[in-house]
Amino acid sequence: MGVSELDVAIVHDGLASDAVALVDRLVDERVASQLAAQDPTLWGPAAQPEASIRLSWTTLHETSRPLLAEVEALAAELRAEGIDRVVLAGMGGSSLAPEVICATAGVPLVVLDTTDPGQVADALAGDLRRTVIVVSSKSGTTVETDSHRRIFESAFAQDGIDAASRIVVVTDPGSPLAETAGEAGYRKVFLADPNVGGRYSALTAFGLVPAGLAGADIAALLDDAAEAARVLAVDGADNPALRLAAALGAAHSVGAEKVVLADTGSGITGFADWAEQLIAESTGKEGTGLLPVVVENADAPGFADAGEDATPVALGPATGSARITTTGPLGGLFLLWEYATAVAGRLLGINPFDQPDVEAAKKAARALLDNPSPTGPTTAPNVVDGPVEVYASGNWMSAGVASVADALRAFLAAAPEHGYLAVQAYLDRIDDASTSLLRAELARRSGLQTTFGWGPRFLHSTGQYHKGGHQNGMFLQVTGAVVEDLDVPGRPYTLGELQRAQALGDGQVLAERKRPVLRLHLLDRLAGLAHVVKAVQEVRG
Missing domain, CATH: 3.40.50.10490 (Glucose-6-phosphate isomerase like protein; domain 1)
Structure with missing residues (x-):
């Protein structure tokens, strides 16, 4: 799952020198250790109420461990019944991380994050007798996901299949979807940590359940995240999250409000699509923010010829046009970018945990x-x-x-x-x-x-x-x-x-x-x- 060592390199000399002062400031303010300790005051008084219920992602490498046995037990049951096709109905944070995890691991996962009738019809055309659908929604009211649930429930019934036995739910405690699942007797309900926002939920049940059922090694993800957590909590100039946040913050301060993301051989499939939501939803508010621009490769227009309003970031080994590179295993990179984005929110003076628009x-x-x-x-x-x-x-x-x-x-x-x-x-x-x-x-x-x-x-x-x-x-x-x-x-x-x-x-x-x-x-x-x-x-x- 990519390079083993978690690292951030600022390869542009001017940007590196601009970032140094910000890194020193973040170290002096003990931002890394306070974030690891879930201090909700880091983003100011206005953000504190939201931050106080959105920081549990910093310990998911520990708190998500009990999921491993539950997921493996359900996966074994399904395999014994000849059910080996996993469909995921989820939007945003409920689908982006598991799609990256499965694509990188090379295991099949049918992702429904669309309202296009043709794409949904194609998913329905698969062998329903081998299919389980994971219906994933934090709020439990996501209209697209609710539509997919209704359509598949009807299709199972029309095919003579006990629909309830083929529907697995991932949601927050007390959500309307949790209530529906209980009333309908769905196969299994996984309740996620409500103190984690959707875009920070890669290592919660939202990321791990569908990926684990599809056959990905989710224990390795948590192991990699645990190793990364140890490094990211340190108040030191070598902390890769502080370096990444400082570089993005320094670039933004001189007009580089876009972050151009290109995979340069990371070994991880689709990571930029996941990072896109994390960065855009966390920082794009109050008339400011970092706009992620996902491009096809390092030679693509927008990366190789980035102007003064953009910072090219290589996801993988350094390339000639990159100003920043990030490398590491997938579980570690999830946590690295989450830390860095939260810290970048502090530097930009916004609340990285709400989405007001x-x-x-x-x-x-x-x-x-x-x-x-x-x-x-x-x-x-x-x-x-x-x-x-x-x-x-x-x-x-x-x-x-x-x-x-x-x-x-x-x-x-x-x-x-x-x-x-x-x-x-x-x-x-x-x-x-x-x-x-x-x-x-x-x-x-x-x-x-x-x-x-x-x-x-x-x-x-x-x-x-x-x-x-x-x-x-x-x-x-x-x-x-x-x-x-x-x-x-x-x-x-x-x-x-x-x-x-x-x-x-x-x-x-x-x-x-x-x-x-x-x-x-x-x-x-x-x-x-x-x-x-x-x-x-x-x-x-």
Whole structure:
């Protein structure tokens, strides 16, 4: 699971010298040892009430140990019954860590963090007689996860399978999901530590249960985290978490508000996607923060040519463009980045444990579900170009726009200095995977730091930063026609209607914050995406 030694290297001389003073300050203030001791005063009086109930993640390498035997016992039971296919229904912190753990370990895990009907239908098409679904939600009310639970429960029943015996729940004590599971007699309920926030929950039941059931070595993760905890609690200049936090804080203080993450041979699959949520939700608020930009590799646009507004961080061995590198085993890296992000919050003067702007998009989506209209906030497209409808929010579109390429040119021309572009694809993360290629193409042509997120998955990640962080973002939404929709049992909407409401609701909230929003709706997904790619290629940098 990656390099054995936990380390942070600041390989840029200027950044290293700027970070020294901050590291010395953090050491003098005994921040590392106080964080390890769960001191809620580290972020000031306003943050103290939230921090006091959000710091149990610092001891999970010890407190999560009893889970190991429980998970192994359930896994053995399932194997004995011929159940060896694990589906995880969870969003954000409930799915990102187990996906990284399983991908790195090379064990299969079907992750449902989508409302796309096609992607959910593909998961349903697997052999249900070999399937157990882990329904994972801290609040117990996550709409996507509740929809998946209802759909799978119905599918099991229709296939003549005792649904309750195939549903495992991970949630907080006393949540609505815990009550539902008890009433329905679901196979097993794992109650997680309520004093750990979702994005810090990698080593709680949310990360360990699905990964352990899928066959990953979760005991090794805790062993690695235990070794890291010993190092990260030390008030010393060599503490890697203090070094990482100080480097990010120093970079931000001189305008580098973006953190560009590239894997350079870490041996860990998808770690940047997990770190993306941790950094964005923890720091992106009160008009400040660090925007994580996940890129394809160290040669990708945005990393190799990062400007003064961005800090390239190599996840793995050093590369020529990197200014910071982090290495270590997965369990240790989880804890390293959690420590560093919490300390960076102190340096930025914000509370790293709340997410005050996440609820806005959820409320807008619920309002659209309650009062549906044919196309949402915009009653008709601004332009129809072959298989693509163009919808614009804001005053950036000129009268002469007649095509997707025209719209993209006008949109990018409105970019603020040192701004960023967020591409948001409300599509099938598997069948429409090539959509992610838009990130590099648009970054190359726009010169902007460019992120890519699958909707609604990113709403539980970078969605907080988009509303609460530096207000210099531009947002390109890509939505697609639904050919075969799925009903959500017991709910007055389909998955396709929920997906549409989530896209339009988030776009509406961003537009209300005076951010430019361009939505490209693919009337035919295959032809529409090809048309968009061609239009992007017509845009010259």
